Amino acid sequence: MVPAPTVPTARPLAADPDRLFPADPSLRPLARQLYERVADLPIISPHGHVPASWLAEDTPFTDPTSLLITPDHYVTRLLHAHGVGLDALGVGQGPLSEPDARAAFRILCGHWSVYRGTPVRYWLQAQLTGIFGVDVRPSAETADAIYDTVAAALATPAFRPRALFERFRIAVLATTDDPCDDLSAHRALADDPTWTGRVIPTFRPDRYLEVGARGWRTDADLLAETAGTEVGDYAGFVAALEARRAHFRAHGAVSADHSHADVRTDRLSPAEAERLYRLARSGDLTPDEAVALRRHLLWEMGRMSSEDGLVMTLHPAVARNHHRPTFERFGADVGADVPVTAEYVRALAPLLSDFGTHENFRMVLFTIDETTFSREIAPLAGFYPSVFAGAPWWFLDAPEAIRRYRAAVTETAGFGKTSGFIDDTRAYCSIPARHDMARRLDAGYVASLVADGRLEEDEAVEVVEELVTVNPRRAFRL
Amino acid sequence: MVPAPTVPTARPLAADPDRLFPADPSLRPLARQLYERVADLPIISPHGHVPASWLAEDTPFTDPTSLLITPDHYVTRLLHAHGVGLDALGVGQGPLSEPDARAAFRILCGHWSVYRGTPVRYWLQAQLTGIFGVDVRPSAETADAIYDTVAAALATPAFRPRALFERFRIAVLATTDDPCDDLSAHRALADDPTWTGRVIPTFRPDRYLEVGARGWRTDADLLAETAGTEVGDYAGFVAALEARRAHFRAHGAVSADHSHADVRTDRLSPAEAERLYRLARSGDLTPDEAVALRRHLLWEMGRMSSEDGLVMTLHPAVARNHHRPTFERFGADVGADVPVTAEYVRALAPLLSDFGTHENFRMVLFTIDETTFSREIAPLAGFYPSVFAGAPWWFLDAPEAIRRYRAAVTETAGFGKTSGFIDDTRAYCSIPARHDMARRLDAGYVASLVADGRLEEDEAVEVVEELVTVNPRRAFRL
Amino acid sequence: MVPAPTVPTARPLAADPDRLFPADPSLRPLARQLYERVADLPIISPHGHVPASWLAEDTPFTDPTSLLITPDHYVTRLLHAHGVGLDALGVGQGPLSEPDARAAFRILCGHWSVYRGTPVRYWLQAQLTGIFGVDVRPSAETADAIYDTVAAALATPAFRPRALFERFRIAVLATTDDPCDDLSAHRALADDPTWTGRVIPTFRPDRYLEVGARGWRTDADLLAETAGTEVGDYAGFVAALEARRAHFRAHGAVSADHSHADVRTDRLSPAEAERLYRLARSGDLTPDEAVALRRHLLWEMGRMSSEDGLVMTLHPAVARNHHRPTFERFGADVGADVPVTAEYVRALAPLLSDFGTHENFRMVLFTIDETTFSREIAPLAGFYPSVFAGAPWWFLDAPEAIRRYRAAVTETAGFGKTSGFIDDTRAYCSIPARHDMARRLDAGYVASLVADGRLEEDEAVEVVEELVTVNPRRAFRL
Known part of the structure; x- marks a missing residue:
């Protein structure tokens, strides 16, 4: 470890x-005892956004900013809320020059106080102390020294993606992938005799189901080409999706992830589905018809899940790209989703009436609307096998919110009907801190x-252990 | 008490x-002191689902499963969520054979861990230890011994319904009844010189107000026959309902309970009410018209309450029979309501503008949507006399949810504008544990x-005592 | 201080x-230490309802009831919920006679127990003990003595509005004013060489934006007359509003406050705005058109804020005058808002896409719907500068709700993106107690x-200090 240079103040x-x-x-002593039972257990991460190519290629991370700041909209959005332009943080740009990376890192450290009370601060601090050995508080004065410490670490073999994977004790890591992805990185890992980790893809077909979106026809054509099928009619389109799901299954996928404006699963008659699909192909679909077909397609995804066993995960109800000028300049996933x-x-009544007790069907419900915890999600999970x-997901992926989740x-x-912790992150180095956070909080709740x-007490031990070892495997059929 | 046979493990x-x-x-010492002031006070249960016939006939309970498992959808739903078929629990069947009852009981005990953290576990444990003297934890190994202990107890006079009523210190027990019920069980109890308890009916007219439901016309005909009136026009239908309310009042009823998809009380003009009513009679009502007439009828129920003084209780917003195949096979009230x-x-604005300050009118608002606690229910109760x-009702009838309710x-x-605890249960033996739970939680909150x-502190004592003795009597005019 | 006569019981x-x-x-010792850092800091009150004329004229308060009960719907509504008529509390009447004032005060004291657990009780107690030196608990027996103590105090110079302003250590006090108000009281204060306090107006144009309300045309005519412009077309109406905003700015205003049924800001085309405006002038607007024009006008207010810098505060979603007979008899703002x-x-997407990153634009979002804390308000504040x-506002302006707010x-x-505490009150003497409450709760949360x-710990000190000194100045540009 490279020690941080001394900064007097x-x-x-x-x-x-x-x-x-x-x-x-x-409560604290028991919580601590319970935590100690699970603190060092391997991490199962059944849903997230780390690219498989990082592990397949094992390329060193280039600089602290590209690793810790630029790709993590949790970090950038709060700086933006305090007046920092996203461009100053490297968002929407190619690789950063060293001066630009360093300048962005200075901004983060100089704004350390804006993160007080947030999980971002908690995770960043855990990464700096736990992974990089930083022992001074980030500030304008310490920014360069911390940057140097992290950069020096990243240049060593111990901080390459595969070494960290092992150090983090990751047992399973799921990525999120486009149905047209050839999954070559996953295949490369599977074919690599020097690699023993488990990295699995996740089927994320959102854009192919948004039949009213600009660009959908091109996307559908690409799907057809990739699947080697025709998508001129509805049956062909369904067959293409099924073919790609089979491809994902063959590469280890255990789940399919869905994020639309809602999770309605209203089923259309075959004739109506065909009619709307053809209108979609010709670009003549009205917005209402596009929604109707997308809802039917979500039901169809559930039907496929009941057949191929891919666990259906639902991440609905986000107003994406809320600030139009930011989207136009920087694109999606930069922190402007609300x-x-x-x-x-x-x-979900149509889908669950059809498949809710099907032995092959599994569904994991996520939300960023807390009101659904006790009113809808718990009652559904408490009846349907x-x-x-x-x-808790995204904005709710934080200590107080997690406490509210368990209580609700x-x-x-x-x-037993909860999924276990899901990190859902692009911030690779934050994975241990996030899982550790959940283990600590669950220990406290159980205490x-x-x-x-x-x-x-003997039951409490079983609960905290199962939440880490059993629950994610059961929910995701791992 | 029959001791449970020893199970080594x-x-x-x-x-x-x-x-x-x-x-x-x-906080704990004061909470304990406050609780001790109310721990042994009689139970007032102004709304629930225990059949009056149990007490009128005082028939011994047949077996542990029929008492503790089969009729209690709180218990069965979570087993179902873990893959147990409702048929294996006796749901939707006639009386259980001894082997079937015992097998179902083994399932419950073998799944004891799935209830960790739930109030069902808390209540079952309280019943087993507090009523039946069980002192071993339920498990696959102990199931038979516990079954035998409970079954042996049920065979003794001390465990017949009336003896338990006395042992539970129940001062008032309300049942829930169909308007066409002749209330003969209530009358039998009133006429029985050996019976001194107070068991009162509750008027539950939902099905007669759901004018668009299949079977409504038959129901309305039955209502006419029972009331001895004609229901060919709206005035006759209203008169029939009034007559049955009077019948309930004469048998001790203090409240009328209502549970529809919403609580809207939009009033129709007399001519429009008549028009829609006649369409309902001829079966020509559209779904929208059926909803409009039902909402008007709910206003009419409020109008009647302002006249006859039956307290109006509202239990809205449940998607009943969410899983169609379960409904088709097992019927309603089996745990598939969400x-x-x-x-x-x-x-409620129309109804409250008309009767909200009427001295004879009372309304108790229940919810299973927690978001309404601080936003709607408390502000309404804090203005309208x-x-x-x-x-807290149903899914919210649990420690953490009750804490949130008081805080909100x-x-x-x-x-003073809260109802006091309402158990709303079919699980007779859980009544003491439920009220005890509420007393403990209120003591903690007040502390x-x-x-x-x-x-x-002197005020704290008054509050916990009034919540048990004064509040339910005031809210329900007991 | 006039001591309260001894009441034996x-x-x-x-x-x-x-x-x-x-x-x-x-936690308590650290909370106490943190609180002590801020306990005596000056009060910044950027939004409230105390009349500026009280300070301009410095007239003594007439009696305890007119100060503490009649104008405060927090106080009157809960008495009403317990059966007290608003007339008995002086609501909707002119000045109270001494016997009537005393009788109302007796009602309050006799109902002291109904406030248990409410912030009203907390604030009243803080005022009685902290400002008036009362040391006996209010009750039917002590009512007259307490009344006399408070009345005697009010008759002394130390309890006139300006003396209290100084005693309360108020640094800034904002009033809420009609756009047609000439702000003479604010001018009088500014012109008074003996007055050094800062009392600023707030622009509250709701009624002029509710183009479908009865009386709107008269209001608009008054606006034209006051602004010295014509409002025959849309441009003239906008100019009149801009002129009045300039008048407010010239008298120290820093914000404009808006409270409508919703906060939608859907923008109309200039032609459509003109068309709807002319229909509004001729009284031919449909209700839907009135809503459309009002939503467009709210966008227009945002546009003006981006130009003149008045901070836009939003207080939406109240069903006002819920009980029609109360409104007809007593008017608005008497506690029947829900x-x-x-x-x-x-x-807000249209408005924020246009001005959300404008350096001159600020918006403060209030709510009485707690569900929006973590789902909407925090994510918006965490992205938009x-x-x-x-x-927390109104019903949420209470200890438990404030704790939930911070946690959410x-x-x-x-x-840093929270406003600091806003008292939003008409109850002048409750201002210190309300701010003190917030400081205590924030100290506890930070601890x-x-x-x-x-x-x-050093960061904790900074946070509690900034919440009192920095945050309101930043959010309101003070």
Whole structure:
């Protein structure tokens, strides 16, 4: 480890070993004991956004900014909210020059205080201390020294993607992939005798289901070409999707991920589906018809899941690219996405009436609308054998929100119908800190049930262990 | 008490005397003191689903499964969510054979871990330990022994319904009844000189208001026959409902309960009501017209309540029978009902503008949509003298949810405009545990107000006592 | 101070010095230390409803009831919910006679228990003990003595509005004013060499934007007359609003406040705006058109804010005058307003796409729909430099709700994008208690982050200080 140069005025940076445990002295010791049972267990990450090519190629990370700042919209959005332009952070640009990378890193460190109370601060601090050995608090004064420390580390073999994968104790890592992706990186890993990790693709067909979107016809043509089928009629389109799912299954995929404005699964008659599909092909679909066909296609995805066993994960209800000028300049996924309300109960009734008790069908429900935790998600997961409550996602992927999630979901659905923690991140180095956060918080919640007289200690141990080892494997059929 | 046979590997089962009190050592002693003031006070249960015939006939319960598992969809739904078929639990069948009852009980005990963190586990444990003297944890190994213990108890006079009624210290027990019910069980109890308990019916007219439902015309004909009136026109239908309400009042009813998809009370003109009613009679009503007439009829129910004084309780917004195949095979009320959003403010404006300050009118608002606690229910109860915030209901009838309810409602509506705890259960033996749970949680919440410097200790004592003794009597005019 | 006469049975009334701090012994000492850093700092009140004339004229308050009860619908609504008529509290009447004022005060004191657990009780107690030196608990028996104590105080110079302003350490006080107000009271204060306080107006144009309301044409005519412009066409109407905004700016205004049924900002084409405006002038607008034009006008207000810099504050989604007979008898703002759901994300997209990153534009979002805290408000404030999360408002302006707000907002938006505490009150004497409440609660929340290992103590000090000194000045450009 390269030590950070001394900065006289710098304050220390260190991780509190009891962080995130309940402050209450009657709960903390038990929480700590429970946490210690799971602290070092391997990480199962069944949904995320790290590119498989990083591991296939094992290319060294180029600089601290490209690793920790630019691709992580959690980090960039709050700087933007404090007046920093996204361009200054490298967003929407090619590789950064060293001066630009360093300048962006200075901005982050100089704005360290804006992250107070946020999980971004928590994860960044955990990465700096736990992975890179930084021991001074980020600030304008310490920025360059910290940059140098991290950059020096990244230049060493121990910080290449594969070495970190092993150091992070990752047992399974899922990527998220376009149905037309040839999955060559996954294949390369599978074919590499020196690689023993498990990296699996996830089928993410959103754009092919958004039949009213500009560009859909081109996308559908690409799908046809990739699948080697015709998509002139609805049956052909469905066959193309099925072919690509089979391709993903063959490369290890266990789930298909879906994110649309809603999760309605209203089924159309075959004739109506065919009629709307042909209108989509000719570009004559009205917006309402496009929505109707997309909802039917989501039902169709569920039908396929009941057949091929890909677990269906739902990440709905985000107003994407809320700020038009930002989208026009920087593109998607730069932090300008904002949650809206979600509705699951009526939306999923058609699909769940058809496949909700099908032994081959599994569905994991995610939300960024907390109101659905106790009202909809827990009751659905508490009845349907196929339904699992997904871990808090995105804006809710934070200590207080996770505590609210457990408090809201457990009483109706218990622990066994929850997915286990899902990091869903592009920030590779934050994966251990995120899972560690969840383990600490779950230990605290379970300890509170013991203090409540609702759980015995031996059961508490089983719960925290199963949440890490059993739940994600059960929900994702791993 | 019949002791459970020893099972060598069994873990003990015991109730923590401090269960559900705040863990915080600065709160727990006061919470305990407050609880002790109310722990043994009689139970007032103004809304529930225990059949009056159980008490009228005082028939012994046949077996542990028929008492504790089969009729309780809280219990069966989570087993179903873990892959157990409802048929294996006796749902939708006639009386169970001893082997079938025992087999179902083994399933429950073998799945004990799936209830961790749920109130079902809490209530079952409280019943097993507190009523039946079981002292070993349910498991596959202990299932038969526990079954035998409970079955042996049920065969004794001390476990017949009337003996338990007395043992549970139930002061008032309300049942829920169809308007066409002759209430003979209630009359039998009233006429029985050996019976001194108070068991009152509740008027539940939902099906007669759902004018668009298949079977409504037959139901309305039955209502006419029972009431001895004609229902060929709207006035006759209203008169029939009024007559049955009077019948219920004469048998002790204090409330009418309503559960529809929403609580809108949009009033129709007399001519429009008549027109839609006649269409309903001829079966020519459109779905939209059926909803319009039902909403008008709910206003009419409020109007009647302002005249006859039956407290109007509202339990809206459940998507019933969400899984079509389960409904077709097992019928309603088997755990496949799921909450949806509720709206009270605009929905109730017509009714409350007409009767909200009427001295004879009372309304208790229940919800399974937590978002309405602070946004709608507390503000309505904090202005209208007629409106009370009902206790957490159904999925929210659990420790964490009850804590959220108090924290959300009290600041706007105080304690005095809440209903007191309502168990709303079919699970007879769970009644003491449910009320005890509420008393413990309220003691904890009130203790936190003292620690907050927001309440003096003498006031805290008054609050916890009034919540048990005064509030339900005030809200339900008992 | 005039001591309260001794009432033999009276219980003492005293403020707990540790009130509202976390009970947890591992948090309370740090919370106390943090609070002590800010306890005596000046009050910045950028939004409220105290009349400027009180300070301009410095007239003594007439009696305890007119000061503490009649104008404060927080106080009157809960008495009404317990059966007290608003007429008995002086609502909707002219000045009260001494016997009537005393009788109303007796009602309040006799109903002291109905406020248990509410912030109204907390604020009233803080005022009685902290400002008027009352040391006995209000009750039917102590009512007259307390009335006399308060009345005697009010008759002294130390309790006139200006003396209290100084005693309360108010640095800035914003009033809320009609665009046609000449702001003479603000001018009088500015011109008074003996007055050094800062009292600023707020532009509140709601009624002029509600183009479908009865009376709108008269209002618009008045606006034209006041602004000295013609409002026969849309351009003239816009010019009149701009002229009045300039007038407000010239008198110190920093913000414009808006409260409509929703916050949609759908922009119309110039031709469509003109067409609808002319229909509004002729009274031929349909309700849907009135809503469309009002939403466009709200966008127009945002456009003006981006030009003149008045911070746009949004207080949407209240069903006003819910009980028709109360409105007809007593008018508006008497406690019969009830929250409804709010939607910000899609509603504000047009305005924020146009001005969300404009350096001159600021917007503060308030809500009484808690579900929007983590789902909408925090994500918007966490991306747009112009958007700030407003303090809990109205029904949420209470300890538990404020705790929920911080827990829900901080993880996504941090502290820096929140407005600081806003009292939004007509109850002048409650201002210190309300700000003190917020400072205590924020100290407790920040202490919990330290205990969580998420914040260092030196940072915690900075956060609580900035929330009081920096945040309101930044959000409101003070």
